[in-house]
Every structure is written in C-alpha cells, then in structure tokens.
Amino acid sequence: MGGGPDLALAAADVACGRAPRLRAATSDRRVAAIRFYYPPADDCVIADVRFEKSGLPEQVVRCGPLAAAGEVKSPPPRGLMDGRIAYAIALAPDAAACRAALDEAGHALRVDVS
Secondary structure: OOOOEOHHHHHHHHHOOOOOOOOEOOOOOOEEEEEEEOOOOOOEEEEEEEEOHHHOOOOEEEEEEOOOOOOEEOOOOOOOHHHOOEEEEEEEOOHHHHHHHHHHHHHHEEEEEO
C-alpha cells in the first residue's frame, strides 16, 4: 500500500481553500469526513460563529466559521449551501469515530444570533 498521494487530506485542504499538500499515503488507513453546521432557525442575523477549542476532539483537524457578522442565514431547506455557518473536518480510523468527533465539534460550536 501507499505510494500515491493521500487524496482525503488533499481534498480537506482544498475544502478549506488551501493548496493541497500531496503527501504520500501510508498503509495506516484513515477516514476523513466533513460536516457543515447551520443556524438554529430561518433568517438568523449572525453576530458571531466560533468553536470552543477546548471542546474539540483531537480527530478534528480543521474547523472554522463560514459566516460573518451581519450575514443572514437559514438552515435547509431554505438555506442549503448558502445557509452554512461553520464546518469541521475529522480524520479518524473509521467512519464511526469521524461521526463521533463531528458530533463533539457541534457541541463546541458557539453561534450568536441577533
């Protein structure tokens, strides 16, 4: 195994707006997952979006806001892609561990709306 680029990590870099780091894949297989977070109701005026770093598990390799103060956001179905307010990317040994890490990240997400 190995020899080619680690496409999951490269895709995570691209999703974050960074140039992909094309590192060689290793025989240590891992799963990557991304989750997008939405506001609690339609037409929320965003005041602040942040993650409490102390609440993030080590499997969350990247996370951040996708909405700025003053933007109006809605959850699906009204706001699908344009309703996203934050993201988190997890890297873990399996899909269940990724889901658990992204659930924890959701608990660490702080959204202030006005």
